Amino acid sequence: xxxxxxxxxxxxxxxxxxxxxxxxxxxxxxxxxxxxxxxxxxxxxxxxxxxxxxxxxxxxxxxxxxxxxxxxxxxxxxxxxxxxxxxxxxxxxxxxxxxxxxxxxxxxxxxxxxxxxxxxxxxxxxxxxxxxxxxxxxxxxxxxxxxxxxxxxxxxxxxxxxxxxxxxxxxxxxxxxxxxxxxxxxxxxxxxxxxxxxxxxxxxxxxxxxxxxxxxxxxxxxxxxxxxxxxxxxxxxxxxxxxxxxxxxxxxxxxxxxxxxxxxxxxxxxxxxxxxxxxxxxxxxxxxxxxxxxxxxxxxxxxxxxxxxxxxxxxxxxxxxxxxxxxxxxxxxxxxxxxxxxxxxxxxxxxxxxx
Amino acid sequence: xxxxxxxxxxxxxxxxxxxxxxxxxxxxxxxxxxxxxxxxxxxxxxxxxxxxxxxxxxxxxxxxxxxxxxxxxxxxxxxxxxxxxxxxxxxxxxxxxxxxxxxxxxxxxxxxxxxxxxxxxxxxxxxxxxxxxxxxxxxxxxxxxxxxxxxxxxxxxxxxxxxxxxxxxxxxxxxxxxxxxxxxxxxxxxxxxxxxxxxxxxxxxxxxxxxxxxxxxxxxxxxxxxxxxxxxxxxxxxxxxxxxxxxxxxxxxxxxxxxxxxxxxxxxxxxxxxxxxxxxxxxxxxxxxxxxxxxxxxxxxxxxxxxxxxxxxxxxxxxxxxxxxxxxxxxxxxxxxxxxxxxxxxx
Numbered sequence: 001x002x003x004x005x006x007x008x009x010x011x012x013x014x015x016x017x018x019x020x021x022x023x024x025x026x027x028x029x030x031x032x033x034x035x036x037x038x039x040x041x042x043x044x045x046x047x048x049x050x051x052x053x054x055x056x057x058x059x060x061x062x063x064x065x066x067x068x069x070x071x072x073x074x075x076x077x078x079x080x081x082x083x084x085x086x087x088x089x090x091x092x093x094x095x096x097x098x099x100x101x102x103x104x105x106x107x108x109x110x111x112x113x114x115x116x117x118x119x120x121x122x123x124x125x126x127x128x129x130x131x132x133x134x135x136x137x138x139x140x141x142x143x144x145x146x147x148x149x150x151x152x153x154x155x156x157x158x159x160x161x162x163x164x165x166x167x168x169x170x171x172x173x174x175x176x177x178x179x180x181x182x183x184x185x186x187x188x189x190x191x192x193x194x195x196x197x198x199x200x201x202x203x204x205x206x207x208x209x210x211x212x213x214x215x216x217x218x219x220x221x222x223x224x225x226x227x228x229x230x231x232x233x234x235x236x237x238x239x240x241x242x243x244x245x246x247x248x249x250x251x252x253x254x255x256x257x258x259x260x261x262x263x264x265x266x267x268x269x270x271x272x273x274x275x276x277x278x279x280x281x282x283x284x285x286x287x288x289x290x291x292x293x294x295x296x297x298x299x300x301x302x303x304x305x306x307x308x309x310x311x312x313x314x315x316x317x318x319x320x321x322x323x324x325x326x327x328x329x330x331x332x333x334x335x336x337x338x339x340x341x342x343x344x345x346x347x348x349x350x351x352x353x354x355x
Numbered sequence: 356x357x358x359x360x361x362x363x364x365x366x367x368x369x370x371x372x373x374x375x376x377x378x379x380x381x382x383x384x385x386x387x388x389x390x391x392x393x394x395x396x397x398x399x400x401x402x403x404x405x406x407x408x409x410x411x412x413x414x415x416x417x418x419x420x421x422x423x424x425x426x427x428x429x430x431x432x433x434x435x436x437x438x439x440x441x442x443x444x445x446x447x448x449x450x451x452x453x454x455x456x457x458x459x460x461x462x463x464x465x466x467x468x469x470x471x472x473x474x475x476x477x478x479x480x481x482x483x484x485x486x487x488x489x490x491x492x493x494x495x496x497x498x499x500x501x502x503x504x505x506x507x508x509x510x511x512x513x514x515x516x517x518x519x520x521x522x523x524x525x526x527x528x529x530x531x532x533x534x535x536x537x538x539x540x541x542x543x544x545x546x547x548x549x550x551x552x553x554x555x556x557x558x559x560x561x562x563x564x565x566x567x568x569x570x571x572x573x574x575x576x577x578x579x580x581x582x583x584x585x586x587x588x589x590x591x592x593x594x595x596x597x598x599x600x601x602x603x604x605x606x607x608x609x610x611x612x613x614x615x616x617x618x619x620x621x622x623x624x625x626x627x628x629x630x631x632x633x634x635x636x637x638x639x640x641x642x643x644x645x646x647x648x649x650x651x652x653x654x655x656x657x658x659x660x661x662x663x664x665x666x667x668x669x670x671x672x673x674x675x676x677x678x679x680x681x682x683x684x685x686x687x688x689x690x691x692x693x694x695x696x697x698x699x700x701x702x
Contacts, residue, residue: 018533026549034552151402151688155681157629159636160673163655167662167669178659293538297633301656311541315548316638323545334536 004346004353012335019331020086023324024067030320032059038321091325096317097310101325104310109329110200111180112299112306116291118203118222119229124284127234131241131280136268138246146238153235162228162301169224176223178303185217225302229295233287241280248276278349285341292337293330390614396693397618397686406685413679417491424488425456432489432646437472437480443658443665446475455485475667477654481644483668487675489646494679497562497631498624504566506620509573510613516574517581518604528578531571540633542568547639561640565630573620580612587611615694622690625683632676648676 027035036053054060058069073085091101134146169176181189181202188195188211198208203222206215248254249272257271258264296308303309307326314322346353383391397403416423420431427435437444438452450470457470473484516527546564554560584590585608593603632649634640636656641647651672658665 014529015533015536018530019537022533022537023545026546029549029553147688151681151684155625155684156677157632157673157680159633159652160669160677163652163659163662163669163673166659167666171660171662171664290538293541296540296544296637300637303659308541311544312637315544318548318551320549320552323548327541327545330538330541331536334538338536 015335092321094322096319108307108310114201119226123230123233127237128241131238134242135245150235150238158297159301165224177221180305225298228298244279245276248272289337400689403686403689406682409682417495420488424485427455434481434486434644434646444476448472474671477668486646486651490648493647494628498627501627505570508570513574513577517578534571556642561634576616584612622683622687625680629680648672
């Protein structure tokens with residue numbers, strides 16, 4: 001096991017270098033002049049000054065020199081202060097949002113986490129439950145319904161589904177709301193009326209402060225994104241669970257369990273299902289990781305201020321610095337959460353750690 | 356299941372059926388038995404037939420777009436606007452300014468003298484019907500180009516990795532892994548917004564971005580396809596007779612390995628169109644007013660408080676996009692069943 005964990009940890013720097021290289025490479029597609037314009041607030045008009053800027057920031061240096069400077073920043077030889085360097089959390093300054101990219105991340109990422117937290121359970125449980133039901137009832141009406149659902153589900157574009165939800169549940173009767181919180185909640189948080197922000201996840205903070213009205217407001221804003229995200233994942237979970245379960249039900253040990261005279265319910269719940277879960281667990285991992293990386297489309301449709309929405313806004317305004325900063329951050333998050341998922345997976349499936 | 360358990364009787368009917376006096380058509384001769392099984396399998400289930408019908412209808416719409424919705428002005432891909440007013444107009448409202456030629460089918464079918472906004476207009480008076488019809492062309496164009504390019508990249512990288520093995524394989528597959536870690540839509544979004552200042556607003560930035568972040572799947576599949584064929588006798592024979600590596604790879608191995616992947620890839624057009632629509636929904640890609648489904652849907656983003664009144668800016672383009680993607684998915688699902696050995700003889 002330790003062996004596996006060490007090997008997996010060694011992969012982390014490789015992934016980090018790979019991802020940063022890809023993202024930095026994208027930036028380098030822009031010419032030095034365009035790149036100098038990205039970082040300077042008042043861009044000079046004449047060519048000489050632009051050239052001065054390019055020389056000052058070394059924008060025409062060799063690729064790897066610039067790459068290193070971008071990663072580690074430049075240390076001032078006199079004061080020892082560090083300027084830039086994404087490894088030290090300096091992702092640049094966002095001009096469209098008028099704040100540092102790291103501050104955007106700090107204010108937006110808790111919202112993405114909040115949404116992910118409430119989505120995980122419905123997303124996983126219902127999809128798997130449907131898949132098992134479909135496999136147990138292979139080829140009868142439940143199975144056919146599940147298959148049709150999974151085809152429709154994978155064909156239904158997220159944003160169309162989201163817009164339809166908005167049409168039915170918000171525009172008609174305002175049952176559920178887009179955005180993150182109602183104005184009164186926003187005021188409450190900004191004022192000093194004793195609403196302590198402990199975790200910065202609104203729903204959790206509301207519970208910790210015993211403010212159930214705030215909690216209900218947070219849920220009302222999150223329900224439509226939760227439904228949308230679950231709905232798309234169910235379609236794939238049903239498919240994977242079903243086929244894995246069908247395969248398991250054909251195994252000899254299931255026949256053995258049946259011939260021992262076990263109840264069909266026990267055969268399925270105790271013997272077949274746990275073994276059919278392995279491919280599903282892999283998928284669970286990647287879906288949870290996907291949620292943490294920010295769900296661009298869902299957050300944008302529902303105006304939910306998470307990392308994904310921030311990226312979409314910056315992209316629509318062609319704010320390259322912000323987008324790349326967010327991309328790097330997302331990359332870091334994904335690498336870390338993939339690491340956790342892989343190690344957990346090795347605990348569950350001995351074949352992984354022995355290979 | 357019942358017909359599978361037939362016990363051979365004295366007249367040996369079962370044996371006769373598998374004998375070679377079964378007629379072998381030209382198609383089977385051309386494709387070989389394995390590939391032939393795939394192709395016929397695709398036409399067997401009702402789901403895939405519905406899928407084919409949907410795809411076929413969209414092909415017809417794309418081809419006959421100029422007749423279904425006659426273009427206005429020089430660039431048919433620009434959705435004609437009836438004025439500039441912000442508020443969307445409901446289906447059936449009359450067309451006042453900038454009226455296009457009436458299509459030939461309209462009068463006999465409805466008996467109306469005046470051409471109307473069949474499916475309403477979006478914000479800025481862009482005609483939704485026109486956007487949907489001509490958007491079909493955009494969908495096929497982007498889908499086909501992106502799929503072909505990604506498959507070519509996947510084939511080149513996957514086959515090189517599989518054939519040469521060793522460090523080449525290792526390097527290519529690690530690069531593939533790194534690209535796989537990145538979230539697809541987010542990266543495509545980011546890359547196309549970096550490309551837009553360089554290439555200008557057009558179909559190109561999102562297409563290049565999608566290609567850059569979607570070849571990995573094909574590279575993996577083709578690699579494993581080739582690995583399974585590499586050890587066959589005919590490859591050994593070619594090697595023994597001194598054929599060069601490149602020639603063995605492209606003349607002997609690939610043609611034998613690639614067919615299932617090609618079919619699967621061509622069904623990926625649905626997913627590509629879905630991704631492309633998502634990008635242009637987010638405001639990336641073409642100029643505002645370009646005939647493109649995602650673009651038409653993105654108009655709805657400004658009206659979420661009153662979508663119950665302006666339902667038509669979501670429902671019609673959304674339905675079109677969903678049906679298009681569903682057509683490809685239905686066929687793709689049947690294809691997966693045909694290819695999956697566990698499903699052989701089932702359903």
